[in-house]
Amino acid sequence: MNEKRLMTGGEAMLEVLFREGVDTIFGYPGGGIMPFYNSLYDYTDRIRHILMRHEQGCVHAAQGYARTSGRVGVCVVTSGPGATNTITGLADAMLDSTPIVVISGQVPLSLLGSDAFQEVNFVGLSQVVTKWTCQIKHASEIADVMARAFYIARSGRPGPVSIDFTKNAQQELVELNYKPLNFIRGYVPSPEPDMEQIKEAARLINSAKKPMALVGQGVTLAGAEKALDEFLRKSGVPAGATMLGLSAIPSDHPQYLGMLGMHGCYAANIKNEDCDLLIALGMRFDDRVTCAVNKYALNAKVVHLEIDPAEINKIIKADAPVLGNLAETLPLLTEAIETRQHNEWMNELKEANQEEYEKVIKGALHPTEGYIKMGEVINAVSTAYGDNAVLVTDVGQQQLMATRYFRFRSPRSVVTSGGLGTMGFGLPAAIGAKLGTPERDVCLFVGDGGLQMTIQELTTILQTEVDVKIILLNNFYLGNVRQWQEMFFDHRYSFTDLIDPDFELVAKANKIGYxxxxxxxxxxxxxxxxxxxxxxxxxxxxxEREDNVLPMVAPGAGVGDMMLEYKK
Amino acid sequence: MVMSNNTEKKEFVITVFSENKVGLLGQITSIFTYHNVNIESLTTSESAIAGIHKFTIVVCETPERVERMVKQVEKRVDILKAFVYEPEDVVMQEIALYKVALHKNVEQLVRRYQLRILEISDDYIVIEKTGHKNETAELFEELKPYGVYQFVRSGSIAVVKSRRELLDEYLEHMNQLRERLENESSNN
Structure with missing residues (x-):
């Protein structure tokens, strides 16, 4: 349906957003994007604009929205500093495969390349942190460029797209002829499943004695949670999840072990050496998962189901790679494997986790004396919400604790900056997360350091009345760095001690309950x-000020050397 | 592509096919920069297929790193396909130009190496030599005593030893996919 009427480029862009089903955009106006904002004034009945307090907030909110809703998050900012302020979020979305489209204003074509006011070469700048980037020089290009932008952002392995929108293109008149796209000759979003690869993977799974599945965000992105459950039940394989893979499998699943990696569960790490097969499902063997690569999976063959060919053999060599979308490959694999049980192996793993429970978890969740521990707060909040809230975290100790101890019952319940580790991500991401899934409760865990990085977004909450529950775990330290200083830098607390504002006054100033x-x-x-x-x-x-996140694999150590305790 | 599993650096010729769009060269080179790999030579030109560009890149690297980089290159939108070759799998050539002083010994070299003369003036002569890098470098050393005013060498260009571009298979596959998608959408 395309109207035969002339409209400005700004309006054409809004029409495109509307037709792509965008109901919310996160933005901040400025000179280079003003014609678009002028048109937006007429679209407020169709598209909700959330005025954030910083462009970094805009992009993180768009990420949060995308992560909970599964749709493309959209962020609109002005040229120059408006655009550069989104770089961190673009890089974050790139590493965490989050579909977002950032539309940034740009000086008019006549001024391009002249170092004009608020001009920056944003196509050049954003290229290395985006899946695709493009400049719109004329209004006539809007339809084609935006169709590509949305297709690329959401298809295959999702990712961020940035669109540089010149001011003249926003003002020119154009007859919009919009058609969504599903094909680009130089882009293969999802390789077609290869039955030979699936058979080989099935053969390895059928003959494995001590297999372990590694659940990544690929499962969530493919919407393959049910397929995962069917695979696990038929194969009998125990499973751990990466930080971003959390909530793709319910926390109380009988075969679920816990989180993988540096601060993950004991069993998945300490028993890695015993594994004879790792089945990686939409994950990329991040170094926070593998720890020392030369001590990882020493006796295991590797089956790697992955949509992105560039991830195969990147870190860990795959004996049986299976390329394709997990929604297609996983059911085919389940079909091809034999029904198995691995009770003995499962018990062995559960025993290791039991040891962790006795030495770490019990004390973290149910302490009886001393100061309040981070773990018990997370446990209390998770329980209060029936283990069914959306968890958003910032980055640091609260993130590691929350991803360890928060429990999940339904998919798309975790929003955290896993790859880039962006402090300040939490608060704006939580705003977006809530707007992406308004019917669910959203709980943000944040530290006193991270909260202060984007604290101005509390005023966005004041203006938009977004219902976000913020749990500030305050230790008056940059806690995670302090922990490393304690453990690996001889207790030299170099610039990690924080003097905080009075958060009660900050909350009151923003009319937020406290x-x-x-x-x-x-x-x-x-x-x-x-x-x-x-x-x-x-x-x-x-x-407790000097609480440490345990267990832990020390930097440089292998997963097998995970420590349960640390003597202060 | 099958690669030996060692960590020794060696020469590879990478050919990249892309749509003819702005900014792709920058995307390709930034991937090499990201992996801290020096590009020995790089040339770009039209390929035998209309509208499709071809980059020929020579690097000296480990097979693992080359594989990793090439996958990253191929992942960029509008990059159609990238192939990795060892030098013996391709026919390679380079061209070098030498601007040298007039000297009686230069004539002997021209005869010995069967060089082309592009221009002669009162005080210099411009010579062209095609060949592999070691050959053009050898001539440079020979000319040095007589005074080389200017010297330039092109990047390597290469064609594969198979008859057609290996890209054809990919293009056929993508054309079929496009037709299938178009049929699906017209049926709906």
Whole structure:
């Protein structure tokens, strides 16, 4: 359906967004994008604009929206600094395969390349942190470029796309002829499944004695959670999840071991050497998962189901690569394997996890004395929401603790910056996450350091009334760096000690409900108060200052050397 | 592509086919920069297929790293396909130009190497030599005593030893896919 009427490029862009089903955009106006904003004024009945307080907030919110909704997140900013402020979010979305489209204003064509006011070579700048980038020089290009932009962002292995929108293109008149795209000759979003590869993978799975499945975000991105469950039940294979793979498998799944990697569960790490087969499902063997690569999977063959050919053999050599979309390959693989049980092996793994429970988890979740521990707060919040809230985290100790101890019952329940590790991601991402799934509860865990990096977004909450529950785990430290300084830098706490603002006043200034907990006996009531509150809430919990995230694989060590305890 | 599993650096010729679009060269070279790999030579030109560009890149690297980089290159939108060759799999050529002083010994060299003379003036002569890098470098050394005013060598260009471009298979596959998608959408 294309109207035969002339419209400005700005309006044409909005029409495109509307036809692509975009209902929310996260933006910040400025000179280079003003004609678009002028048109947006007429589109507020169709497209909701969330005015963030910084362009970094815009892009992280778009990421949060994309992660919970499964749709493309859209962010609109002005040229120059508006555009450069989105770079961190683009890089973050690139590493975490998040579909977003960032539309940034640009100086008019007549000024391009002249170092004009608020001009920056954004196509050049964004190229290495995006899946695709393109400049729109004339309004006549909008339809083709945007059809490509949305197709590339959402298809195959999703990722960020940036569009540089010149001001003259926003002003020129054009007759829009929009047609969504599903083909580009120089782009293969998803390789077609190869039955030979699947047979070989099945052969290895059928003959494995001690296999382990590694669940990555690829499962979520493919919407293959049910296929995963069927595969696991038929194969009997125990499974761990990467940080981004969390919630693709329910936390109480009988074959679920826990999170993988540096601060993951004990069994998946300590028993890695015993594995004779690793079945990687939409994951990329990040170094926070493998730790020392030369000590990883020493006795295991590797089956690698992956949509992106560039991930095969990148870090860990695959004995049986299976290229394709997991929604297609996983059911084919399940079909090809024999029904198995691995009870003995499973018990061996559960025993290792039991040891972790006794030495680490029990004390972290149910301490009886001393200061409040991060783990018990996370446990209390997860429980209060029936283990069915969306978890958003910032980066640092609270992230590692929350991804360890928060429990999940349904898919798309975790929003965290896994690959780039962007502090300041949490608050804006939580705003986007809530708007992406308004019917669900969204709980953000954030530290005092990360909250201050994007704290201005509390005012976005004031203006838009987004219902985000913020749990501030405050240790008055940049806790994760402090932990490393304690463990590996001889207790030299170089610039990690924080003097914080009065968060109660900050919350009040933004008309956000607030309570602070310092004593264990007050925790449950405070969590209940937060849950019962209408609208956003900031729950500050003063936690043990020098609590460490354990267990841990030390930097440079292999997963087999994971330590359960650390003597202070 | 089958690659030996060693970590020794050696010469590889990478050919990349792309759509004829702005900015792809920058994307390709930035992937090499990201992997901290020096490009020995790079040339670009039209390929035998209309509208499709061909890059010929020579690097000296380990097979693993070359495989990793080439996959990253191929992943970029509008890059059609990339192939990796060892020098013996392709017919390679380079061209070099030498601007040298007039000297009686130069004539002997012209005869011995069967060089082409492009221009002669009162005080210099411009010589062309085609050949592999070691050959053009050898001539440079020979000319040096007589005064080389200017010297330039092109990047390597290469054609594969198979009859057609290996890209054809990919293009046929993608054309079929396009037709299938078009039929599907017209049926809906």
């Amino acid at each position: 309570t602070c907990v310092e004593k264990r006996e007050d925790l449950a009531a405070a969590v209940a108060e937060m849950k019962a509150s209408k609208g956003a809430f900031l729950l500050e919990v003063r936690v």
